[in-house]
Amino acid sequence: MINRRRILSAAALAAGVAIGVAAGLAGAVAQTKPTKVGFVYVGPIGDHGWSYQHHQGLLAVKKEFGDKVETTFVENVPEGPDAERVIDQLAAAGHDLIITTSFGFMNPTVKVAAKYPKIKFEHISGFKQAENVATANIRYYEGRYVAGILAAKASKGGTIGYIGSFPIPEVVMGMNAAFLGAKSVNPNIKMKIIWVSTWFDPGKEADAAKALADQGADIIMQHTDSPAPVKFAEERKLFAIGQASDMKAFGPNAILTSIVNNWNGYYIGRVKAAMDGSWKSGDVWGGFNSGMLDLPSYGPGVAADAKALADAAKAKITSGELHPFTGPLKKQDGSEFLKAGEKIADKDLAGMNFYVEGIDGVLPK
Amino acid sequence: MLFATPFIAFALTLLAGVVLFWLLGKNPAKALMTIFVTPLTSIRGLAELTVKATPLILIATGLAIGFRAGIWNIGAEGQFTIGALTGGSVALWAYPGGGVWLLPLMMSAGALGGIAWAAIPAFLRTRFNTNEILTSLMLVYVAILLLGLLVQGPLRDPQSFNFPESRLFQPAALLPGLIAGTRAHIGFLIAIVVTVLAHILVTRHMLGFVTRVYGDAPHAAAFAGIPERHVVWLCFAISGGLAGLAGVFEAAGPVGQLVPQLPSGYGFSAIIVAFLGRLQPLGILAAGLLLGLTSIGGETAQITMGLPSATTSVFQGLLLFFLLATDVLVTHRIRIGRSMETA
């Protein structure tokens, strides 16, 4: 009997030790389990534009964290019913952080996030947050203001052509900012706008660029994601502003500058926060001063005085001295919307749905 | 032998798939597993399968009835879109209210919308003898443009900041779910009911007989006093109505709103499903599930293996090719060297 009791207690002790060791191992494994980060792109990573830059962010995360992180990406996800399935799939596959990189992914992201409260989501360029959904965007309008300065200086004919994707506030504020920057240099500058209803369609973008050029524009700006307009400008010996990514490879002579998005720092920071448990929802809207936006270089078509003006504007915006949307400013219909010296509030910017005074054309509503 | 051909075709497709993956530098076994097996191993996968298969089954069942009679409704994608539009508009008109009456009303509106859109090629064919393949096809584009126009304009969500999309439907306008935590909805059950009804209709009812006779021997049918007009109208009404129903299910189910990208090709894939199912309702049920499986599996492979999304369409195209080829080899004897060619 004593033997049995001893055997039993020995067994119990052994079991206890085993469980303890197992738990400890599991805990250790849990700590060294890599953080899974998933990215959802609306276009191809080969677009050399929007999605390409997000992918650079993914690569930066991989470089920074090495084995501690596991990344997945899905490209060419249409902004429709399929998006939800893809995001859901990433969530079900056990990703810890999921980043969706287009405005049209907003509702699908929020829907899936509600189902998986333990997973963290980052939605780029949207406005709906939740406890596990953060949003982030870049103040592209700051870059567009500076680009507008360069455009007005380089334009001989005085007309800027602008290719728009969808008339959402982000795009409209970019147009307005570019126009205001151009006007600060040339008060008689004109802007023609064509909407193509797509983020990425090289054929259509090229057609739009051609139509703008035929109508007299000699600078092409775009809020679409392919380098086709830049390529067209190069062929026609016009000037262009690159979008989201440095597009000078496609238009070495045509490019005045490119407005480059830099997500690397933001993504590294968010992944780190997810890893060490400090991740919280929020809304980040970074401009020049955050490092998320830059105009990396100027092309051969930029004269020295233009460069000086642009650099000065960039410095002033970075320091906060200058805000592109400072009054007095009127809307296209003539009504006043900013008084002298008044700076626009972020929330008005986020809801901008009108052209400023001086832009030709009707904003599709 | 005729029943074996879908399996032979499937086997040939798998074989071709292996070659394809090998050419792409991907592990063929892993790819095939991911596409055909993995979705079946989880509740989530099975639920998504029903979501994908429902519109395919509904539309293909309707189309097949017409195809058997030689009536080629190629415009199901357009009827699907209009059905989503009419059904969705009812939901938005009732926003934010609703009640038990809303969903049946939406479904009726969707089916009627699809019937109305299909009535156009039917009318043009019976009245003017116009080729229905081309008319129904042209109307697909018109329908998609119409959806885009309305979603950008009158139906747009006032709070979407000018982005072309409608409001998210209120809960009373959403299809009830089947399995909690998934997107499976009652549309799938309805698809099964429709399949059973269609099977009875085609095998026991005059309609099945009439369409088959009409397809095989139109002159005999006319001789027997079956008016061509009636058959054309009936087939377009059935296929248009089912396509429209599928459309409103898609809008009120997985999507939950109207967006310009709502028509995602179900109307065309359903044609393939109809043929894969050999124009029989029960076969269509199986074919719809198979095609849905390849879609879901293809997406999974995209995420886990980096396989391009296009792999799915290649697979589906291959499957249809092989089916068509093996079918023919079975039902005809190929004479090598056409002996009937006169010198």
Next chain:
Amino acid sequence: MPFDLIAGILTGLLVAATPLILAALGELVVEKSGVLNLGVEGMMVIGAFAGFAAKVSTGSYLIGFLAAILSAALMGLLFGLLTQVLLSNQVATGLALTLFGLGLSALFGAGYTGQTAGAFPRFDSFGLPGRFFAGVDALMLLVLLLAIGVHLFLERTRGGLILRAVGENHDAAHAIGYPVVRVRLLALAFGGGMAGLGGAYLSLVQTPFWVERMTAGRGWIALALVVFAAWRPFRVLAGAFLFGGISILQLHSQGFGLKIDAQILSMLPYLATIGVLVLISRSGSGLTLKAPQSLGKVFTGSS
């Protein structure tokens, strides 16, 4: 500078119309032989990809265009094999081909997204005067010659006569001794090749980038175009300007500040096609615009 603007709009229309004309002329010949090929979209996109890949790999436009023509012609022959020799259903086979073509090109093309094929030489680089020539390229002239060529072939040559006979009544043609299947296979090879060339125009001349599904439904438009033109080559030219030009005009109208709904404008060509279809189907009212009588019918070759 209104002249420059008009010239610009015209060249824009030409660029939009050229791929449509190529695909439509090819399909016209196919349909004249009595076959309905719904696989045009798949053939176009395969040509777009093959042409792009070949040009980027070899640096030669000629090889690019040849690759496009050959690969799409092969697809046409595949369609012919299935429908004319194996007697499979034309509608299903055509759709399968389109699906397959779209998928295959996207699959193999994934690595080519983001690359560019360079600037296609246009006439202004040859020192010719005038702004109009700044947008004109050699292929635009080619399509004009092709339209003439197709017309002459169909109306003036023995081969064209045989082809039309096969298309009007394949049983009678067979009884006379014409090789129905061979004629149709040749027609399909030609039709496929033309569609492929049209696709290559998109990826090598118009953009010049490769993106999956870049044909964006132009193959279906070409099908409509053939009917709209009532199977007459020169009407294809006119119709292509209409169909292709709508989108260009819509872009320009925005630049002018005109508020026209893009979608309504884009609907017009399709609605117009339906209108034409109705008109020509009311046969017996004296109109000579008739479809080839054997279109879509299965030729079994037995008697």
